[in-house]
Amino acid sequence: MALDVNKHQLIPKHSKLTDAERKKFLDDYKIDVKSLPKILIDDAAIITLKPKAGDIIKIERKSETAGTSVYYRAVIDG
Amino acid sequence: MDRQVYKKIYHIDFGVFSPKQIMDLAAAKIVTPELYDREGYSVDGGLMDIRLGVIDPGLRCKTCGQKLKECPGHFGYIELARPTVHIKFVRQILDLLKSTCKYCARVIIPENNIKRYLGVFEKIGEEEGFEARRRKIKEVVGKYKLKEKCPHCDKKQEKIKLDKPYNYYENEIRLSPIEVRARLEKIQEEDLAIFGYSKSFRPEWMILTVLQIPPVTMRPSITLESGERSEDDLTHKLGDIVRINQRLFENINAGAPEVIIEDLWDLLQYHVTTFFDNEVSQLPPARHRGGQVLKTLASRIKSKEGRLRHNLAGKRTDFSARTVISPDPFIDLNEVGVPQSMSMNLTVPERVTVWNLEYLKRFVQNGPKKYPGANYIIKPDGKRKSITVETQEEILEELEEGYMVERHLIDGDIALFNRQPSLHRMSMMCHLVKVLPGKTFRLNPAVCNPYNADFDGDEMNLHIPQNEEARAEARILMLVDTQIISPRYGLSVVGCIQDAITGNYLLTKELVLKRSEAIDLLYNCGVNNFSRLPNKEKIDGKEVFSILLPEDFSYIGKDKSGNEVKIVNGQLKSGYMDKANLGQESGLMLRNIYEAYGPAYTSDLLGKISKLGIAVLARRGFSIGIGDMDLPLETKNEIKNIIKKSEDEANSIIDDYHSGKLEPLPGRTLAETLEVSVLGALNRARNKAGDIAMKQVQNSAATTLVRCGARGNPLNIAQMTAIVGQQALRGKRIDHGFTGRTLSYFSKNDLSPKARGFVKNNFKSGLTPSEFFFGAMTGRDALMDTALRTPKSGYLYRRLSNAMQDLKVDYDDTVRDASGKIIQFSYGEDCLDVSKTKNGVIDVTGIIHNVIGGGK
Numbered sequence: 001m002a003l004d005v006n007k008h009q010l011i012p013k014h015s016k017l018t019d020a021e022r023k024k025f026l027d028d029y030k031i032d033v034k035s036l037p038k039i040l041i042d043d044a045a046i047i048t049l050k051p052k053a054g055d056i057i058k059i060e061r062k063s064e065t066a067g068t069s070v071y072y073r074a075v076i077d078g
Numbered sequence: 079m080d081r082q083v084y085k086k087i088y089h090i091d092f093g094v095f096s097p098k099q100i101m102d103l104a105a106a107k108i109v110t111p112e113l114y115d116r117e118g119y120s121v122d123g124g125l126m127d128i129r130l131g132v133i134d135p136g137l138r139c140k141t142c143g144q145k146l147k148e149c150p151g152h153f154g155y156i157e158l159a160r161p162t163v164h165i166k167f168v169r170q171i172l173d174l175l176k177s178t179c180k181y182c183a184r185v186i187i188p189e190n191n192i193k194r195y196l197g198v199f200e201k202i203g204e205e206e207g208f209e210a211r212r213r214k215i216k217e218v219v220g221k222y223k224l225k226e227k228c229p230h231c232d233k234k235q236e237k238i239k240l241d242k243p244y245n246y247y248e249n250e251i252r253l254s255p256i257e258v259r260a261r262l263e264k265i266q267e268e269d270l271a272i273f274g275y276s277k278s279f280r281p282e283w284m285i286l287t288v289l290q291i292p293p294v295t296m297r298p299s300i301t302l303e304s305g306e307r308s309e310d311d312l313t314h315k316l317g318d319i320v321r322i323n324q325r326l327f328e329n330i331n332a333g334a335p336e337v338i339i340e341d342l343w344d345l346l347q348y349h350v351t352t353f354f355d356n357e358v359s360q361l362p363p364a365r366h367r368g369g370q371v372l373k374t375l376a377s378r379i380k381s382k383e384g385r386l387r388h389n390l391a392g393k394r395t396d397f398s399a400r401t402v403i404s405p406d407p408f409i410d411l412n413e414v415g416v417p418q419s420m421s422m423n424l425t426v427p428e429r430v431t432v433w434n435l436e437y438l439k440r441f442v443q444n445g446p447k448k449y450p451g452a453n454y455i456i457k458p459d460g461k462r463k464s465i466t467v468e469t470q471e472e473i474l475e476e477l478e479e480g481y482m483v484e485r486h487l488i489d490g491d492i493a494l495f496n497r498q499p500s501l502h503r504m505s506m507m508c509h510l511v512k513v514l515p516g517k518t519f520r521l522n523p524a525v526c527n528p529y530n531a532d533f534d535g536d537e538m539n540l541h542i543p544q545n546e547e548a549r550a551e552a553r554i555l556m557l558v559d560t561q562i563i564s565p566r567y568g569l570s571v572v573g574c575i576q577d578a579i580t581g582n583y584l585l586t587k588e589l590v591l592k593r594s595e596a597i598d599l600l601y602n603c604g605v606n607n608f609s610r611l612p613n614k615e616k617i618d619g620k621e622v623f624s625i626l627l628p629e630d631f632s633y634i635g636k637d638k639s640g641n642e643v644k645i646v647n648g649q650l651k652s653g654y655m656d657k658a659n660l661g662q663e664s665g666l667m668l669r670n671i672y673e674a675y676g677p678a679y680t681s682d683l684l685g686k687i688s689k690l691g692i693a694v695l696a697r698r699g700f701s702i703g704i705g706d707m708d709l710p711l712e713t714k715n716e717i718k719n720i721i722k723k724s725e726d727e728a729n730s731i732i733d734d735y736h737s738g739k740l741e742p743l744p745g746r747t748l749a750e751t752l753e754v755s756v757l758g759a760l761n762r763a764r765n766k767a768g769d770i771a772m773k774q775v776q777n778s779a780a781t782t783l784v785r786c787g788a789r790g791n792p793l794n795i796a797q798m799t800a801i802v803g804q805q806a807l808r809g810k811r812i813d814h815g816f817t818g819r820t821l822s823y824f825s826k827n828d829l830s831p832k833a834r835g836f837v838k839n840n841f842k843s844g845l846t847p848s849e850f851f852f853g854a855m856t857g858r859d860a861l862m863d864t865a866l867r868t869p870k871s872g873y874l875y876r877r878l879s880n881a882m883q884d885l886k887v888d889y890d891d892t893v894r895d896a897s898g899k900i901i902q903f904s905y906g907e908d909c910l911d912v913s914k915t916k917n918g919v920i921d922v923t924g925i926i927h928n929v930i931g932g933g934k
Binding site for chain 1: 892
């Protein structure tokens with residue numbers, strides 16, 4: 001891997017939910033993976049996490065209004 | 079009421095009528111151009127034949143036996159003497175002629191490739207639409223056509239051309255519609271599938287042999303006052319067609335020379351074409367005798383005034399009104415002044431009960447012409463009856479429980495008030511009606527801001543809700559009081575403006591009143607309990623203002639000039655009431671009052687404060703004059719020196735530039751450096767001069783306005799008293815417009831301040847001609863800029879609001895779209911309802927103080 005974009009200061013922290021976390025997340029929001037925002041499987045920011053389609057990526061980023069905010073995206077295979 | 083669903087529409091087919099279908103569908107065959115006989119009855123076989131439907135009251139339709147309004151109308155037909163091309167199918171016909179063989183009528187694609195291409199065409203048609211399919215067919219056929227031989231029968235092919243609008247040529251020889259039709263007839267069903275035509279369709283139907291006549295109900299004639307009949311445009315056009323058709327028939331039967339028949343045929347083709355579309359670009363449009371263009375079928379449907387955009391997509395409402403708005407600071411914030419003449423047309427239905435029978439009878443007694451009266455009653459069976467002098471007695475007799483009375487609008491009725499563009503929810507608010515004399519809607523100037531209205535000719539709309547549910551909804555959810563706090567930034571969108579701010583500023587700053595004066599002022603703005611007024615002869619303005627505040631209200635904030643405003647238990651202790659506290663979109667004072675005392679109280683208080691300010695100004699007097707712009711001599715000299723110094727500075731920079739001594743700033747060229755530093759030097763001059771001017775013009779009316787934030791800013795004052803300053807176009811000094819200079823008055827390549835738009839005079843002393851011209855340049859630029867920017871940003875906002883229109887915050891704080899997809903996991907990332915915050919933040923300390931109580 002030539003360049004890890006995650007080392008860049010502008011890239012927020014990406015992490016993959018474990019199966020248990022994933023199930024709890026979907027139950028909490030009473031939602032189907034299809035209703036989530038999407039992220040491409042070969043997105044440079046998550047390529048090191050080795051995601052599969054249907055995984056959920058947790059993104060923690062700085063927010064002007066709330067300090068840090070959490071966002072979730074479902075991995076799709078372009 | 080439930081309605082039985084008899085038939086559900088499963089699908090709709092669009093297609094082309096075959097001649098047989100047209101004849102089967104027709105109720106009558108039209109053979110004569112005459113419309114009526116001598117007695118004025120419709121002629122049988124004429125265009126107004128009563129088999130085609132009825133448009134006269136009392137008559138019965140010969141086809142269905144129903145009366146006017148019941149009979150939907152029936153189609154008829156004419157047999158055309160010679161076939162004519164349907165103008166709307168010219169392109170399709172051309173495509174078919176071009177891509178089929180002249181002799182065997184097969185598609186010009188080799189037999190073994192047809193299947194393959196069919197698949198290709200189907201796929202393209204599905205993915206990219208019909209146009210793409212058409213292009214692809216053209217491309218493929220074009221490839222095989224290069225050989226100029228039919229792949230099926232090996233015969234030579236000719237080039238087919240369209241001479242617009244409807245003549246087909248083959249090798250410069252015209253193909254008559256008869257020949258075209260004959261070719262289309264020969265095309266096989268399988269080959270039609272390639273073009274995407276369905277099996278039930280025959281291409282020769284696109285050449286008309288019979289013409290369908292629309293029912294009279296869609297082209298009714300109108301009877302003029304003189305008793306004369308005026309026919310619809312369509313009837314006129316059809317008359318032309320029938321007339322020419324008859325002549326053509328006669329000539330053919332009489333064996334007239336071919337030339338005459340050709341001419342008549344052409345004319346028939348023209349009439350049939352303009353019947354469908356009178357805006358064909360190559361044809362002169364058919365006109366009335368007066369020269370007015372006929373409105374035929376196509377023009378009925380298309381364009382903004384057509385059936386679709388005007389009648390189907392355009393919607394209009396009853397019980398609404400529109401007129402010019404004007405200000406009335408004496409009505410309440412949540413009221414709207416409605417002209418009496420309007421209130422007698424806008425009605426509210428009120429149901430008769432035992433308790434209001436007498437009350438409603440009074441409206442009926444007044445009738446429709448006397449205010450407050452009533453226009454209609456509605457019986458329990460739903461029938462409405464108009465109240466007139468004749469019916470009045472009878473209605474008064476029969477009026478009983480269960481009836482409805484549509485009475486005139488009276489004070490206190492609920493109305494929705496709206497100004498376009500309705501960009502946010504405050505653009506349509508609920509007001510209480512106040513019937514006033516005059517012809518305009520009146521509104522309190524304090525609510526101009528949410529509507530973005532002014533009184534330079536703005537018009538607004540008023541809607542009257544017609545049932546209890548709608549009225550309750552409007553009043554509870556949309557009343558002005560409930561809309562005071564903006565959901566965008568959590569501050570008040572209404573507030574005192576202009577005189578109201580000035581008045582309160584002067585009152586709290588410098589006025590000391592006699593007790594009688596204070597009582598007069600307060601009574602004027604609706605206070606009648608003076609027990610809180612201090613019992614002394616001279617009363618301070620702050621004390622007068624405090625009477626309006628709630629007794630337990632405490633607040634600490636800042637006024638516009640940075641002094642502390644302190645309110646303890648409803649007493650204004652220090653600070654002035656200016657824009658920062660009373661103004662719209664600023665200050666927490668109104669926000670805190672709203673939070674503590676609720677919408678109705680705030681709206682009432684705001685009204686009182688406004689009236690107080692206006693009353694103060696009216697009694698004290700407040701005038702502005704040119705003398706307000708005078709400066710003492712030494713200040714004038716001081717300003718002159720500052721300008722001189724900056725000019726010298728600028729000139730020395732220019733000298734440095736010419737002698738090559740100027741050092742370029744990093745990342746800029748030498749010329750840019752010069753511009754930047756000169757501009758900086760000159761702007762510094764204006765700022766300094768402005769500050770001095772603002773300080774020196776003590777306590778004139780003009781500076782009072784600026785200080786309290788009612789109108790104007792320090793820059794305006796500085797431009798009037800001290801110096802107008804550098805005029806800039808696109809952030810630069812004014813550049814050369816002629817070669818090398820801004821105006822021919824200056825020498826070429828003059829970089830000095832005065833040659834590049836530096837105005838060192840002020841508006842009071844007057845500008846030199848060249849200065850005035852520079853001012854006009856920037857003025858024009860600013861005007862253009864706003865004129866161009868407004869529609870752009872309006873469109874941007876429209877796109878945004880359309881894209882986000884059905885996003886909503888769910889119970890789990892997620893923002894979701896209409897299909898439940900998550901857009902944001904917590905609303906605004908911080909889950910705050912802005913309208914519940916103060917300027918976007920939650921005042922935690924304040925809340926704690928409130929809970930623990932008082933002391934810090």
